[in-house]
Amino acid sequence: MGLLSKKDTKLITDPLADNNPITIQVLGICSALAITAELKASIVMSISVLFVLGVGNVVVSLMRNIIPSKIRIIVQLVVVAALVIIVDQVLKAFAYELSKTLSVFVGLIITNCIIMGRFEAFALGNGPWRSFLDGIGNAAGYGAILIIVGFFRELLGSGTLLGFKVLGDPIEKTGLYAIGYENNGFMLLSPMALIVVGVIIWVQRTRNKALIEDH
Amino acid sequence: MSNKTDSNLYTVLFAILMVVIVGGLLAYTASALRPKIDNNERIEKQQNILYAMGINENEGSSANFVATTQAPELFTKNVAEQLVLESKGGKVVNTMTREEFMKANNGKEPYLIDIKKQKSNAKSGSSRLLPLFVGNSKEGKKVYVAPIYGKGLWDAIWGYVALDENMVVQGAYFDHKGETPGLGANIKQRFFMDDFEGEHLLAENGDFKGITIAKGNADPKNEDKTDNEIDAIAGATITGDGVTAMIKSDLKLYKPYFDSLKSQKTN
Numbered sequence: 001m002g003l004l005s006k007k008d009t010k011l012i013t014d015p016l017a018d019n020n021p022i023t024i025q026v027l028g029i030c031s032a033l034a035i036t037a038e039l040k041a042s043i044v045m046s047i048s049v050l051f052v053l054g055v056g057n058v059v060v061s062l063m064r065n066i067i068p069s070k071i072r073i074i075v076q077l078v079v080v081a082a083l084v085i086i087v088d089q090v091l092k093a094f095a096y097e098l099s100k101t102l103s104v105f106v107g108l109i110i111t112n113c114i115i116m117g118r119f120e121a122f123a124l125g126n127g128p129w130r131s132f133l134d135g136i137g138n139a140a141g142y143g144a145i146l147i148i149v150g151f152f153r154e155l156l157g158s159g160t161l162l163g164f165k166v167l168g169d170p171i172e173k174t175g176l177y178a179i180g181y182e183n184n185g186f187m188l189l190s191p192m193a194l195i196v197v198g199v200i201i202w203v204q205r206t207r208n209k210a211l212i213e214d215h
Numbered sequence: 216m217s218n219k220t221d222s223n224l225y226t227v228l229f230a231i232l233m234v235v236i237v238g239g240l241l242a243y244t245a246s247a248l249r250p251k252i253d254n255n256e257r258i259e260k261q262q263n264i265l266y267a268m269g270i271n272e273n274e275g276s277s278a279n280f281v282a283t284t285q286a287p288e289l290f291t292k293n294v295a296e297q298l299v300l301e302s303k304g305g306k307v308v309n310t311m312t313r314e315e316f317m318k319a320n321n322g323k324e325p326y327l328i329d330i331k332k333q334k335s336n337a338k339s340g341s342s343r344l345l346p347l348f349v350g351n352s353k354e355g356k357k358v359y360v361a362p363i364y365g366k367g368l369w370d371a372i373w374g375y376v377a378l379d380e381n382m383v384v385q386g387a388y389f390d391h392k393g394e395t396p397g398l399g400a401n402i403k404q405r406f407f408m409d410d411f412e413g414e415h416l417l418a419e420n421g422d423f424k425g426i427t428i429a430k431g432n433a434d435p436k437n438e439d440k441t442d443n444e445i446d447a448i449a450g451a452t453i454t455g456d457g458v459t460a461m462i463k464s465d466l467k468l469y470k471p472y473f474d475s476l477k478s479q480k481t482n
Contacts, residue, residue, distance in 0.1 A: 034395065035395070035396050035397075036397075037395065037396060037397025037398055037450075038396055038397035040396075041396035041397060065220075066220065066229070067220070067229070068220045068221065068225055068226040068229050068230075069220060069221060070221070070226050071226055071229070071230060074230075075229075075233065078233060078234075078237055082237045082240065082241060085241060085244075086240070086241070086244050089244050089245060089248050089252070090244070090248065092248070092252045092255065093248040093251040093252050093255070094251070096255040096259070096283075103392065103393065107393070153397075154397065157397075158397070163276075163277070171435065171436060185449040185450065188397060188398060188449060188450040189450050
């Protein structure tokens with residue numbers, strides 16, 4: 001990439017794999033469990049976090065030299081809460097349908113520890129452009145895991161993807177269901193999200209032994 | 216960080232300034248967008264009521280409202296009457312027409328009555344206003360749409376149920392504020408809402424029984440319409456129980472009105 005230096009590119013690619021916020025830093029687990037029962041919700045959440053983390057990181061980075069260190073956590077919290085509320089209000093006024101889909105995520109975005117984590121760990125010590133890239137990279141890494149988990153949970157739990165019945169109709173007994181396949185209702189419950197995340201962590205660490213911590 | 220930003224005075228001033236700026240920004244956004252948001256919410260209520268009456272643009276398995284631009288016109292056309300029943304102690308003590316209600320409430324339309332507020336009024340012992348929308352369904356049948364309100368797992372759930380004179384459900388629309396996507400949030404999906412069509416609210420002897428969202432009711436295709444049961448959504452027990460509760464508590468209050476309809480007929 002000509003646009004980005006090697007160091008900048010790493011800011012985006014690192015969180016996608018070897019420094020993934022969910023599987024390596026184990027942040028943002030609560031929302032990963034709560035909303036991954038269907039793929040659509042996972043995608044919407046990923047885009048929302050991408051926006052909030054990208055813009056929020058820039059705002060915090062611009063303010064990094066004037067934020068009093070004693071109250072920096074509260075300042076970060078105010079930045080993210082204000083951003084989310086303004087976006088929510090604008091959507092309610094101009095894209096009402098979309099805002100209804102998002103309403104449930106607003107609270108989850110504010111409490112997402114990845115956002116506060118990146119503000120604290122990166123934006124407070126780096127310039128706006130690098131902070132923006134870091135925000136996008138981490139949100140993408142978070143989104144990638146969310147979408148993988150959402151894909152498996154919706155496919156195995158409801159037999160659908162984005163609402164389309166890809167495996168046939170479970171009530172009419174068509175497609176796979178005709179030969180006795182059953183949806184696994186357990187996939188829809190939160191514990192299975194944790195297990196799917198666990199499997200991803202397992203696969204990732206098997207492929208890259210450097211990620212295994214010594215104790 | 217420099218020492219300058221560590222002083223107490225600076226910290227306090229920064230906090231005050233931040234609160235003023237952010238507070239002002241949020242207050243400005245909220246008040247500037249308020250009229251637009253109110254209008255969106257008003258149209259949504261009209262779309263919800265029309266949806267329950269069967270006037271919608273459903274295609275395949277997704278639930279679609281009539282277009283927002285058409286909603287006000289279709290609403291005036293299809294909702295012939297908006298009644299407001301005043302309920303106290305399980306009895307209907309007064310029935311107001313739309314005109315009477317609007318006269319007493321500065322021109323406020325009955326469909327904008329806040330059901331949540333009415334519910335808490337009833338809890339504190341005063342009377343409760345029950346809006347009832349009378350109109351014709353898509354098939355030309357006379358239906359009575361009643362709004363209901365309750366709580367799910369995380370937050371509020373509400374809905375509109377269209378009934379015929381015998382309190383048999385003709386259509387239903389449910390919505391929620393913050394139920395879990397893929398689980399409780401599925402109460403607003405076609406497969407759940409459509410199950411209510413034709414379901415009886417009354418038991419065979421004519422008493423009010425409501426509709427229970429039942430797990431393992433051995434009728435997943437919902438062929439038995441008089442069992443007062445709907446198949447539950449897997450993984451959404453508490454949201455389902457909330458739907459059961461709001462149907463039982465809210466629609467029961469309308470029973471005296473439907474009884475009076477019947478006695479008028481037989482007389």
